[in-house]
Amino acid sequence: KDLTDEEKAAAKSDVDTKASEAKSAIDSATTDAGVETAKTAGVDSISAINPPATAKDTAKTAIDTAAAAKKQAIDNRKDLTDEEKAAAKSDVDTKASEAKSAIDSATTNAGVETAKTAGTESISSVNPPATAKDTAKTA
Structure with a gap:
C-alpha cells in the first residue's frame, strides 16, 4: 500500500x-x-528485497515542511489573537492530514506528485483574517 x-x-x-x-x-x-x-x-x-517507499515519504516530508512553515508564519503575525492563531494552525493540521491521506491513496508517482502539490497549495492558502483585533479597533 x-x-x-x-x-x-x-x-x-x-x-x-x-x-x-x-x-x-x-x-x-x-x-x-x-x-x-x-x-x-x-x-x-x-x-532481502524491500523497496523503500520513497515517492510517498518524500511527498509527506514536503507536506510537513509546508505545514511547519505556514504555522511559523501564523505565529509571526502580530495582528492575530492567540485564539485566531490556534484556529489557523488547526486548519493547517487538517489540511496536512488530508494531503497525507491523498498521498497514501495515490497509486502512481504522478498521483503522489499531484496530491503533494494540491496539499502544499491548500496549506499555503490558509490566511486567517485578524477579526478580533480589527473589530476592537473599529469599535
Missing part, C-alpha cells in the same frame, strides 16, 4: 532478476551441496 505502481514494478523486476540468477546458480551446481547452497543464497537475496 505504501509503494507506488512504479516502485512495485521496480521491486518485481528486481525479484525476477534475483530469481533468474538463483536458477542459473542452481543449474550450474554440480553437487547436492552446491544446489542447496545456491538455493539458500537465492532465497536470501530475494527475501
Whole structure:
C-alpha cells in the first residue's frame, strides 16, 4: 500500500532478476551441496528485497515542511489573537492530514506528485483574517 505502481514494478523486476540468477546458480551446481547452497543464497537475496517507499515519504516530508512553515508564519503575525492563531494552525493540521491521506491513496508517482502539490497549495492558502483585533479597533 505504501509503494507506488512504479516502485512495485521496480521491486518485481528486481525479484525476477534475483530469481533468474538463483536458477542459473542452481543449474550450474554440480553437487547436492552446491544446489542447496545456491538455493539458500537465492532465497536470501530475494527475501532481502524491500523497496523503500520513497515517492510517498518524500511527498509527506514536503507536506510537513509546508505545514511547519505556514504555522511559523501564523505565529509571526502580530495582528492575530492567540485564539485566531490556534484556529489557523488547526486548519493547517487538517489540511496536512488530508494531503497525507491523498498521498497514501495515490497509486502512481504522478498521483503522489499531484496530491503533494494540491496539499502544499491548500496549506499555503490558509490566511486567517485578524477579526478580533480589527473589530476592537473599529469599535
